[in-house]
Structure formats: C-alpha cells, structure tokens
Amino acid sequence: MSDTTTALIALDWGTSSLRGFRLSASGAVLETRASGHGIQHLPEPGEAGFEAAFSALCGDWLEGAPVPVVAGGMVGSAQGWREVPYLACPTPLAGLHEAAERVITRAGVEILLAPGLIFEPEGGTPEVMRGEEIQIAGTLAGQPDWQAGSTIVLPGTHCKWADIRGGSVAGFATYMTGELFALLRGHSILGRLMSDAPTGESDRADAFARGIALAAEAGPGDLTRQIFSTRTLGLTGQLPGGVLADYCSGLLIGHEIVSGLRGSDGAPIVLVGSGALCTRYAEALRQLSGQGPAAIIENPAPAGLHRFARDAGLL
Amino acid sequence: MSDTTTALIALDWGTSSLRGFRLSASGAVLETRASGHGIQHLPEPGEAGFEAAFSALCGDWLEGAPVPVVAGGMVGSAQGWREVPYLACPTPLAGLHEAAERVITRAGVEILLAPGLIFEPEGGTPEVMRGEEIQIAGTLAGQPDWQAGSTIVLPGTHCKWADIRGGSVAGFATYMTGELFALLRGHSILGRLMSDAPTGESDRADAFARGIALAAEAGPGDLTRQIFSTRTLGLTGQLPGGVLADYCSGLLIGHEIVSGLRGSDGAPIVLVGSGALCTRYAEALRQLSGQGPAAIIENPAPAGLHRFARDAGLL
Numbered sequence: 001m002s003d004t005t006t007a008l009i010a011l012d013w014g015t016s017s018l019r020g021f022r023l024s025a026s027g028a029v030l031e032t033r034a035s036g037h038g039i040q041h042l043p044e045p046g047e048a049g050f051e052a053a054f055s056a057l058c059g060d061w062l063e064g065a066p067v068p069v070v071a072g073g074m075v076g077s078a079q080g081w082r083e084v085p086y087l088a089c090p091t092p093l094a095g096l097h098e099a100a101e102r103v104i105t106r107a108g109v110e111i112l113l114a115p116g117l118i119f120e121p122e123g124g125t126p127e128v129m130r131g132e133e134i135q136i137a138g139t140l141a142g143q144p145d146w147q148a149g150s151t152i153v154l155p156g157t158h159c160k161w162a163d164i165r166g167g168s169v170a171g172f173a174t175y176m177t178g179e180l181f182a183l184l185r186g187h188s189i190l191g192r193l194m195s196d197a198p199t200g201e202s203d204r205a206d207a208f209a210r211g212i213a214l215a216a217e218a219g220p221g222d223l224t225r226q227i228f229s230t231r232t233l234g235l236t237g238q239l240p241g242g243v244l245a246d247y248c249s250g251l252l253i254g255h256e257i258v259s260g261l262r263g264s265d266g267a268p269i270v271l272v273g274s275g276a277l278c279t280r281y282a283e284a285l286r287q288l289s290g291q292g293p294a295a296i297i298e299n300p301a302p303a304g305l306h307r308f309a310r311d312a313g314l315l
Numbered sequence: 316m317s318d319t320t321t322a323l324i325a326l327d328w329g330t331s332s333l334r335g336f337r338l339s340a341s342g343a344v345l346e347t348r349a350s351g352h353g354i355q356h357l358p359e360p361g362e363a364g365f366e367a368a369f370s371a372l373c374g375d376w377l378e379g380a381p382v383p384v385v386a387g388g389m390v391g392s393a394q395g396w397r398e399v400p401y402l403a404c405p406t407p408l409a410g411l412h413e414a415a416e417r418v419i420t421r422a423g424v425e426i427l428l429a430p431g432l433i434f435e436p437e438g439g440t441p442e443v444m445r446g447e448e449i450q451i452a453g454t455l456a457g458q459p460d461w462q463a464g465s466t467i468v469l470p471g472t473h474c475k476w477a478d479i480r481g482g483s484v485a486g487f488a489t490y491m492t493g494e495l496f497a498l499l500r501g502h503s504i505l506g507r508l509m510s511d512a513p514t515g516e517s518d519r520a521d522a523f524a525r526g527i528a529l530a531a532e533a534g535p536g537d538l539t540r541q542i543f544s545t546r547t548l549g550l551t552g553q554l555p556g557g558v559l560a561d562y563c564s565g566l567l568i569g570h571e572i573v574s575g576l577r578g579s580d581g582a583p584i585v586l587v588g589s590g591a592l593c594t595r596y597a598e599a600l601r602q603l604s605g606q607g608p609a610a611i612i613e614n615p616a617p618a619g620l621h622r623f624a625r626d627a628g629l630l
C-alpha cells in the first residue's frame with residue numbers, strides 16, 4: 001500500500017467548526033476539508049445532524065475501500081454525538097483510546113471518539129479540556145525530548161498550559177485571556193477609547209511590549225487595577241487610540257505568561273496554534289523569560305488523531 | 316440664623332444621576348432630591364440642558380433668599396457643564412476650591428464646580444477621579460485621625476483606593492472589579508452556568524468566602540486562570556449554579572483587596588458606599604486581613620460639598 005492511499009479519516013470536531021483529514025497509513029495528510037458544522041451548528045437537530053454533517057464533509061472518502069474513522073473534540077462532550085467521559089490526569093497520551101467511545105452511523109460506519117481530560121489538583125479547583133489533548137498528542141508525536149518534559153501552550157479563547165512529564169499529561173491550567181480581551185474590547189469602558197485608526201506597526205509593537213512590561217511588575221491581585229491604565233493612558237494622551245488594544249493585549253498575555261512560567265519550572269515551552277496570536281505569545285515569552293518557545297506547531301490535530309487511531313489498533 | 320435655614324445648595328452630579336441637597340450652615344441635610352438627569356441624560360443638549368436639569372431639581376430652593384450653590388462630579392468633566400481641570404496629587408483636601416470653576420445661569424445663579432484629581436506616580440500609569448474626591452472630603456470631615464493617615468475605599472463599578480496622609484490625597488488607584496464582574500456574569504462563558512435559583516444565604520456566603528480564599532493564594536498573573544474555576548466548579552457539580560456569582564464575586568473582590576492591602580500599609584481602612592456591596596468588602600477585608608473596616612460611611616457627598624463650599628469662603 002503506497003503512502004498516498006487513504007488509511008484513516010480523522011475528524012477535529014469542535015463547537016463552531018468541523019475539520020476532516022484524509023490520512024495515509026504513516027499519517028501524511030492527503031486532503032483537508034472544513035465546514036461550519038460545529039456541534040452547535042449542525043444541519044439538523046440530534047444524532048441525525050451529526051450523521052448529516054459527517055456525510056456532507058467526507059461521505060465520498062468512504063466510497064472506496066472501508067477505512068477507520070476517528071474523531072476528537074467537543075463531539076465527545078455532553079452536547080456531542082456521544083458523551084465520552086473525561087480521563088483523569090495524570091494521563092499517558094498513549095492511553096487515550098482506552099476511554100474512547102464508538103458511534104455507528106445508520107450506514108454502518110464506526111467512528112471512534114476520543115475522551116477529554118480532567119485534572120483535579122489536590123486542594124485546587126478542577127480543570128477540563130476537550131480537543132486540546134489530541135493537539136498535544138500530535139505535538140509530542142516523534143518528539144521524545146518533549147514527551148519526557150515540556151510545557152505545551154495552546155493560545156486561544158481559553159488558553160491551556162499542559163505540563164508534560166514522561167509521556168503523560170501530568171496536569172494543566174486554563175487561562176481566560178482570549179475571552180477576557182474580547183470582553184474588554186467589545187463591552188467595557190476600555191474599548192471606548194480603542195480605535196482602528198491606521199497606526200504604525202512599531203508603535204503597536206511598543207504598546208504591546210509596554211503592557212507586558214507592566215505585567216512583569218504585577219503583584220498578586222493587580223490585574224483589575226493595571227487594566228484600567230488602558231483608559232487613563234488614552235485619556236491623558238500618553239497612548240493613541242490605535243495602540244490601546246495592543247497595550248491591553250500585552251497586559252493580559254503578560255499576566256498569563258508570568259503566572260504560567262511559575263508552573264512550567266524551566267521546561268521547554270512549545271506553542272500550538274497559528275498566526276498572529278502565537279507570534280504575540282512568543283514575543284511575550286521572550287520579553288518575560290529571555291527565551292522564546294522551543295517551537296510553534298501550527299496544526300498538530302491530524303498527527304494527534306493518527307496517533308490515537310494507531311494506539312487504538314485501527315492502523 | 317437657625318440651623319434649619321437653607322444656607323447652601325449642593326449638587327452631586329454624575330454620569331447617570333443628579334442628586335441635590337439643601338443644607339444648613341452647619342452642614343445638616345435639610346432635604347434631598349434626585350433625578351435621572353446625569354450629564355449623559357440631560358433634558359436637552361448643551362448648556363441649556365444643564366440649566367434645565369438644575370432648575371427642575373431645585374429651582375424652588377432658590378426662590379427665597381439667595382444661597383450659594385456648589386457641585387461636584389462629572390459635571391466638571393470634558394463632557395460636563397464646564398471642564399474643571401484635574402488637580403494633581405498630592406492634593407490637600409482643603410484646597411479643592413483653588414482649582415474650582417464658576418458657571419453662571421441665565422438667571423444669574425452662580426454654581427461653583429469642584430475639580431477632579433489626577434495622580435501620576437513616577438514610572439507608573441496615571442490615575443484619575445471625579446466625584447470621589449468630594450466623597451473623600453466628606454468622609455474625612457471631623458475625623459482628624461483619618462485625615463492624618465487612612466485608606467478610603469469606594470467600592471463600585473470602578474473602585475477607588477485613596478491613600479490619605481496629613482489631610483492630603485497622597486495618591487490613589489482604580490480597580491475595575493465591578494465592571495469586570497458585570498461583564499463576566501452578563502457576557503462571558505462563566506455567566507452561562509450562573510443561575511438565580513433560590514439558594515440558601517449561608518451557601519452563598521460560603522461560596523463568596525471560597526472565592527476570597529482562592530484569591531488569597533493567588534500569585535502574580537493568576538486571575539484569568541482562577542476565574543475559569545467558576546465554570547469548572549459548576550461543570551463538575553462542586554458548586555450549584557445559584558452560588559457561582561457569589562464565588563466569582565469573592566474571587567474578584569478578593570484579588571482587589573489582596574492588591575489594595577499591600578498599598579495601604581496598615582492604615583485604617585474606611586469603606587464608602589451603601590448596602591450589600593460594602594458589606595461584601597467588609598467581609599472580604601476581615602477574611603484577608605483579620606480586621607474589618609474602621610467604618611462604613613454611607614453618604615458623605617453632602618458633607619464633602621459643604622466642606623468644599625466652606626473652604627471656598629461661600630459659608
């Protein structure tokens with residue numbers, strides 16, 4: 001069987017989008033498709049909606065020889081196709097399949113759904129993830145050093161910091177940084193002075209760095225005081241409206257990284273994601289620790305789903 | 316002149332409301348009125364709107380012998396009746412009148428507008444207030460110990476912590492705690508699990524205390540991680556929806572107080588405001604410092620405006 005033959009169909013099925021990957025036996029991505037049929041945007045309600053979204057995206061991929069199908073993400077949540085209970089940390093990434101659940105379509109296609117993870121630190125508050133564990137598995141595939149010890153950071157609406165030790169997710173934390181920034185820009189008094197006026201790239205970068213520098217000085221509890229400076233620096237004309245969003249973003253990302261670095265204990269940090277946001281996290285890491293990320297991994301979901309399928313014995 | 320004779324009309328004129336006080340020479344409040352004519356809700360645009368709002372509220376108070384009129388708050392802002400520049404801290408509270416500005420209505424009534432304060436700490440970010448300085452002046456009236464050294468805390472949308480030394484506002488800080496709580500409850504994923512289901516008062520108090528306790532453990536930058544626990548404690552059934560708002564409120568107020576106490580340096584803390592919010596701050600203070608506020612002062616604006624008028628030589 002050549003490595004251009006379809007050996008696995010892998011789905012990254014989130015809340016607002018569905019991505020499908022046609023993979024070879026070795027995990028090469030032969031084709032990628034995406035639709036807006038996230039689990040909260042299905043073409044019809046109930047189980048039939050999941051089937052319809054799946055068929056619409058990659059029904060034709062199944063017309064030839066039958067191949068296994070795996071899926072990860074919110075599709076396994078309580079609002080998903082079938083609820084797959086959380087696996088408790090520490091979780092060996094090679095053991096995700098042990099908690100997987102199977103759904104079978106009316107056409108007889110079996111789809112193996114990956115579990116999410118839960119972390120309940122002693123005396124602390126619980127943490128949950130669903131979908132990121134697949135991206136983490138993909139990030140670590142073929143990286144024995146990172147498997148031994150690393151911190152995987154997945155920037156986004158709710159950024160996850162996962163502590164990897166000996167091939168397991170030892171624990172993780174969630175930062176609401178992305179959602180908080182969107183709230184402050186869109187709905188708070190801070191957003192009123194922010195403008196989209198064309199502003200030089202270096203002025204924006206300076207404002208972002210200034211926010212990070214202020215975060216570096218923060219003591220416990222200082223965030224709600226520091227973010228108000230987004231307004232007063234604008235009011236007093238010390239920062240123009242066109243850079244206030246960058247300043248506020250630097251402050252929030254800076255706070256997150258100051259906190260996250262304390263938990264990462266000097267392990268190499270790997271950023272997962274794409275584009276401008278990861279670049280910002282990399283800049284903030286450099287400014288706050290003197291060291292950038294070990295790598296930025298753009299789309300590890302197909303590799304993670306491939307590994308999940310292989311561990312489950314489907315390949 | 317008996318102490319039931321009107322000697323001063325004092326206005327506390329904010330963004331969304333206007334309050335008027337008829338005061339005696341000694342500062343006794345003879346009558347209080349309020350209207351919705353805050354500076355952003357005037358009956359007509361421009362200067363005429365201010366005059367109309369003023370006449371509607373207390374025109375009849377001026378029908379007898381003429382008495383002086385003073386006002387504080389947003390009425391002196393750039394969006395107010397006349398902009399009164401900020402006074403720079405440290406500011407002696409007895410000197411507010413030196414920066415005051417006068418408006419004269421078409422009927423010839425003079426109104427003395429109080430300035431706001433600005434604080435620009437060296438190497439820090441600027442802070443501004445407008446209206447709170449009057450409440451602080453009223454809180455300190457007749458309180459030589461607090462004038463010598465205290466921290467005045469004014470909970471609200473944007474909570475101020477003012478550092479009082481030797482009768483002056485030495486500096487102050489603003490915490491966006493109230494606005495942030497409203498945003499998180501009304502617009503974030505955290506609000507989705509919060510419910511108004513009838514819940515026992517002691518369960519709510521316990522959840523509030525639990526949020527404060529978590530805030531006490533926070534290191535720098537931990538807020539955006541800790542607030543996400545509002546969701547996970549709800550998701551995992553460890554806290555019912557009816558107490559999640561209390562938990563989140565405890566976390567946010569706790570963070571503010573942890574930060575504010577570092578700046579207060581052991582000075583007595585005086586809370587300014589009314590009702591449930593001040594009670595919550597008092598509880599959080601007790602939990603975090605072992606000591607409650609020196610006092611809760613409910614409505615110091617009339618006393619502050621009286622003092623401002625007296626310092627200005629109007630009484």
